[in-house]
Amino acid sequence: MAKMMYRDAVRLTIAEEMERNESVVVLGEDVVGGMGTDGGPEAIGGIWSTSTGLFDKFGPNRVIDTPISESAIVGAAAGLALSGKRPVAELMFADFIGVSLDQIWNQIGKFRYMFGGKTRCPAIIRMAYGGGYNAAAQHSQCVHQILTGMAGLKIVMPSTPEDVRGLLRTALRGDDPVMFLEHKALYAVEGEVPDGDWTIPFAHARQVTSGEDVTVIATGLMVGIAEAAAEAAAENGIGVDLIDLRTTSPLDEEAILDSVEVTGRLVIVDEAPPRCSLATDLAALVANKAFSSLKAPIEMVTAPHTPVPFASELEQAYLPSPDDVEAAVRKTLAYR
């Protein structure tokens, strides 16, 4: 067991896999940083410090600073992966899928299918997502709702340092493209991480709290928000079965359906806006496959249908809070 920050879990895992497998290469803007230097303290290792030290250890051929050209970054990852390498590309902010979506959606995600199953494209695209930093409309967004619907991609949303370790290892050892979504408000969060070389398979949800009254589903930063609500509910004698999905594609349908079968009540917490979202995706799944278990309307706690605002008061109101989740839990329980 070691205590480490979420960001360190990212960095350590990449470093270890680079050691294990020389086909792993890292690229992105400022992943070295301080160019013109020979590494050392000037090499900041990315603005999230998720690649600090990699350049000094693995050199310029495997840790590659790029210009501000996200399409070319993701495209280069695609070409590296088609050529048998395992690129780990960083989009500094998830919002930048806006300038690189074609390479993610129409290239990386589709090669295997378009080419009749005759290739593998194990490109990992890491990106920092989410709100809470007064970074406003273009630097605070969730993108899992956009990416999850895209066939060919796998979408990972770790909520703890431990999950970063286990899921990133799986991503780096698998043969499919993975969008690895790191919440920027989690980077400095610390957690215990078991030693050893273990992995967490995809589509393997984590039960965060167990209870028989309401099922709550969350991902990423929302897991902590939901957990706070679950704890408050527990004090009022309400048992929350809190599920952290860990990956949204593939999806652990079984964990969801099994839980709803017991509770009959569902609250979904999603940091993204409400339309065509993961929240609606899960609600639809349950309304289709666990309808007979349902005892109450499905509640969704999401951001509103607006861009992410700048001012703290606005952003706090925008983001789902433990109070919002608790209210939804109470609402579903009140339904008879």
Next chain:
Amino acid sequence: MAKMMYRDAVRLTIAEEMERNESVVVLGEDVVGGMGTDGGPEAIGGIWSTSTGLFDKFGPNRVIDTPISESAIVGAAAGLALSGKRPVAELMFADFIGVSLDQIWNQIGKFRYMFGGKTRCPAIIRMAYGGGYNAAAQHSQCVHQILTGMAGLKIVMPSTPEDVRGLLRTALRGDDPVMFLEHKALYAVEGEVPDGDWTIPFAHARQVTSGEDVTVIATGLMVGIAEAAAEAAAENGIGVDLIDLRTTSPLDEEAILDSVEVTGRLVIVDEAPPRCSLATDLAALVANKAFSSLKAPIEMVTAPHTPVPFASELEQAYLPSPDDVEAAVRKTLAYR
């Protein structure tokens, strides 16, 4: 009343609005076509023939051929709209939002909010979407599931020449950005269109067939598919309340909820793949707001979680068919 094709409804409406309002300008790849000529027969007016004749009539300042630079096309539309013009930009295929999403999502859709409500950005982005033409994975996609979740945008999906007329007029006279999604398999479809200067407001669904047994919701090409299924069902004495949403954002929630209140059974037909889709969006709406009316699991007829395949046999299997819809209708009716 005049009979006209869907593509002509697009072209005529743009021409009329250009006449009415000199701030309307058209831009896109080959919207003139045959460059180097002075118009006339060489000017093809777009590969969908949706701008044929505009160049001859309105000249090079208002009908602008562009290089293959979709980000710059949409970006230019953004700049034109912020400057008080009403650009109608064409993305030749909806799939090309992949190379222009930032300008759609992070710029056009967000200006008004980010700028505190102090601007209008009435940019219309037209795009040809959908399958059925053996155009394979990168030229056959639906994008409404991606765009509908993006706050600030309005999403229009006309299914008939009449609706093209009424909705495009509304788009061109409104003050918000509109993504106007034209299904390529509908371009050659003919329909009766009333004369005169009438419009169809957004969030105003159309009841295609009425019935009290099952609610079916569809958009675009799927309306015809669902209608065929509804007719077949009617022969078996099943009454289908078929709703054509016309716009997915804003959404006519009332039409949906009112119908489900009556039928208690819902089938959603969506040409897009299943995850984080419009189908799930509508299912979630109903599972939340009309739960007490629901008598059966919500059924969704969608494309599978795969890219669009090339071969006819594959594409036919990929796309929702009247048989698929009928099966879903029967399934929901069989549930007790």
Next chain:
Amino acid sequence: MQLSRDELIQAYRKMATIRAFEERLHDIIATGEVAGFTHLYCGQEAVAVGVCEHLAIEDKIVSTHRGHGHCLAKGCDVTGMMKEIWGSREGLCKGKGGSMHIADIDKGMLGANGIVGAGAPIAVGAAMSCKLDGEGRVAITFSGDGACNQGTTFEAMNMAVVTKAPCIFVFENNHYSEHTGFEYAVGTQKDIASRAEAFGMKVWRADGCDFFAVHDTMREILEYVRAGNGPAAVEFDTERFYGHFEGDPQNYRGEGELDRIRDTRDCLKIFRQKVTEAGLLDEAVIDELNEAAEADVDAAVEASRAADRPTAEDVLTDVYVEY
């Protein structure tokens, strides 16, 4: 130097205002009183002001993540901006946009932009609009040396040439994009202007730390573009005094680099030296202008502290004109 005394005073006053605004923000952000990603423009004032002094309200500009200077130079209200950065409901954008999204359409300021490279195509559209209006107006896009590697910037340059849009691409080469050196990230390792030239534009180059070089160059460019010759580009060599964003320790700078540029490349010092040596303005006038700028900023900060905060209901407004 073809400027009148009043024009000189106005130009310096604007530069001084930007400087005072940014230095104050630097101090305040360090205390934690103001939140968000803030990119300070200090050091580059001569570019924003040298460009915008030529513009009318009807000319448009599109800015970047480092937009305060452009906004102030184009005439945005100092207090309105400060309130916006403070996240106040009284801010220029009601606290919804913040530092990276300040806009003032009525002033021809079409927005700062958090997405590197996104401004250039928007400016081309604004320029197309100017062309349609036929009144000799232009649109200007500011881009950094880093932004010049983004595909949108290239597309925009070609599109402007093809459509003969009166668009001016102003590249501010401050030698760094975040922590990465210009010589590393721009393949030519030479300049940005020759890339712009390869798209078929006439280009200029000038010292961006010398207000007069900027101003003279822009006069030429504007004459050329307003005459209907299509777009143009210019590269200004300039310097960024603070970190990429507030909080950046700037480890990547060479030894003594910051001291050197502060010493020899400060556009305010250079301006002062030139006008006093030429006997155009007294030291005392310059000092007064600095003080006036500080006073403006004092007032703006005070007003921002006292200003209304937004409420939860405000989240939902201003998404659509009608929905």
Next chain:
Amino acid sequence: MQLSRDELIQAYRKMATIRAFEERLHDIIATGEVAGFTHLYCGQEAVAVGVCEHLAIEDKIVSTHRGHGHCLAKGCDVTGMMKEIWGSREGLCKGKGGSMHIADIDKGMLGANGIVGAGAPIAVGAAMSCKLDGEGRVAITFSGDGACNQGTTFEAMNMAVVTKAPCIFVFENNHYSEHTGFEYAVGTQKDIASRAEAFGMKVWRADGCDFFAVHDTMREILEYVRAGNGPAAVEFDTERFYGHFEGDPQNYRGEGELDRIRDTRDCLKIFRQKVTEAGLLDEAVIDELNEAAEADVDAAVEASRAADRPTAEDVLTDVYVEY
């Protein structure tokens, strides 16, 4: 002409195969037997073959929507390709990709591509991989004159220069992007090569209708790139004989333009004339090669007609390695 008789025969045979393949498709598509968006490469054969004759299987290419020629030149199986275009389950991509998405990774053919400009960044990645392997391999991206206006193409060029990736940007200037003329859409109105040069690359230019010009130029380029000098670019002036896609009536062509290019710019005719005049190959040999190519295509068509069709279950496979 430093080529042996065998090499000449092989090169012509490939060009003839592409020609026969495309002309046959043209006829068949007109009957409606084959569906989909098909873009024929006829007229440009000298480029694909002149480039690929230098390559080993370990060298990679990335192609475009007009990809049949590149595929065949890089060694994709004629019948496998025809079956793919036919939408057969036995096709190179099991009928899932079709004309615009043919790939054969084992042959170093990383895919045709339906998105204009998408191939260039992918090729840079493949070139980075070659550089990592350190065995002197290269990656080549083919782009049209239209594709050279897409932001991704520009980003890729700069990225290749910055990372010193052994990537070769082959621009096939056939004067049209769909219905739009090169002189209109490319701002410089001059060429593509000088834009590439402005990104910091060494560039070449040659006649793309002369196999020998292409082949000689590529020899130089490959020497330069394999030696570790980073990327390079080349512009080949070439001609497209058929419409942009099948069904395009080509109204935009000048009067007599098609007859003229068919007459004077046919790379097969030019090859034939050069080798026969130089006494390197007989007319009879050339005729035989043409016949052999036709026979291959006959066989491919026959096999495609008889080949297995995909079934509904096939839709769901090949999305992931494991899900």
